[in-house]
Amino acid sequence: MDLHTVRDVHDARVHTPWRPGDAWLAGGTYLFSEPQPHLRRLVDLSRMGWEPVRHTRDGSVEIAATCTVAELSRYGRRSTARAAPLFEQCCRAFLASFKIWNMATVGGNLCNGLPAGPMISLTAALDGTCLLQAQDGSRRRVRVADFVVGDGLKDLGEGELLRSVTLPARAMAARTAFRQVSLHGLGRSGALVIGVLDPQDGSLAVTVTAATVRPFRLRFPLPPDAQGLAGALDRTVADADWFDDIHGLPAWRRHMTFRLAEEIRRELTADGVR
Template structure:
């Protein structure tokens, strides 16, 4: 796709350090796999984030994983310590290996498709997005937002104008947790119509926190939490978890609305998501 309105491609550094001003039509560029896939009539200048040399992956002393926004999907999947969920979500991409070698974690997050697999991954692992907004005076305003709250609807995010994702931080406890994964689509290689991840954190006695994250079936990530596996068993187990998801989707906001597009009817997505919820909970409780 030729972006006829774009008049400049420049490094992002000068805008972030305040030596160059922002301008209407500025667009942050990372991998560009979505940006160049369809018309962008408002874009005038592309600010290349890949010129900043951010380290793709690093692990803190406490075991937390830091994933730069410019980290490609391929780099993430090749991380030797990656939990199984990383590969499962990467395989949910409606893209071949060539695209995964260019597509970035940050780009997939901010594109904010209901079926975005990096949204599914980092929401399920309680990833926290580190957000930057240039002040124009040589600094940036920093804030944090859980990935599950960053995406607010189909192609909608909580990003302020000019704000960007710097990195995502995943706590060590989530990386060490047990996970269960279920995905459904209308065709074997089609876009996800429902993707449910169950996560059971390491705990003692009655077990750690149990978290169910629903994406693709809803317009924005939906999460339900139980303080322990034993508390969910007492509440009714897998059937109770599915009922809780069903009651949470009440249409009051995007994350509580079944998604509707050519990749799946809302009623079918609902049926698949509820069955998958019961399945992932059953697997984690086994």
């Protein structure tokens, strides 16, 4: 879609003061999907030259905000990390064409803050941390689970940039389980639940997205029984937190989340091998 109100596209490599009507441009799959009458200028990140995925000295994985879904999928398929299959599972949750995969970015998916954003699901489940950069160059870090605070709402200041997301080495070595459900075979996710079993202390983290207006990551020092898991979900996710749109009613999303979470609990704990 043409954005008729946009008067200029600025190269982000050349710093210029942020002004009302500016927006960061990465892949642009959302920006160009619908009218954006409030925008006057796009600040283009496509030539920043950030490495899509890299390993840090401590073994963590840093994903650049400009990393595309296609690049992340290739990394996941080549990686030998135990949690690597989760990358492809979340990429496939897009249910998008190869054209979208080659343009849509990890950072764009997080910054849209939509409940069904599968890059939110992936990075929140693996205890990811966002690196945010303000216009004055100062930086801060926020956990992905705290970065998205509601449907389309983020902990992001005016002109602030999501630079990257870092996944800790400990999470990359974890055993994972993935469940996703939609009302239709090729429909948007109605509920997406991911379990992560820590290889060091045996703790279990269960992350709920798509069914809720924001990600919820529940961590259990010891894997709970079925009643403990259901009780924790009931206490953590309030009635108002269940998402409501044409892709699923709140009651259905809640029911499916509890069901999928229990399946994951059984898969990752001793209950699943009895």
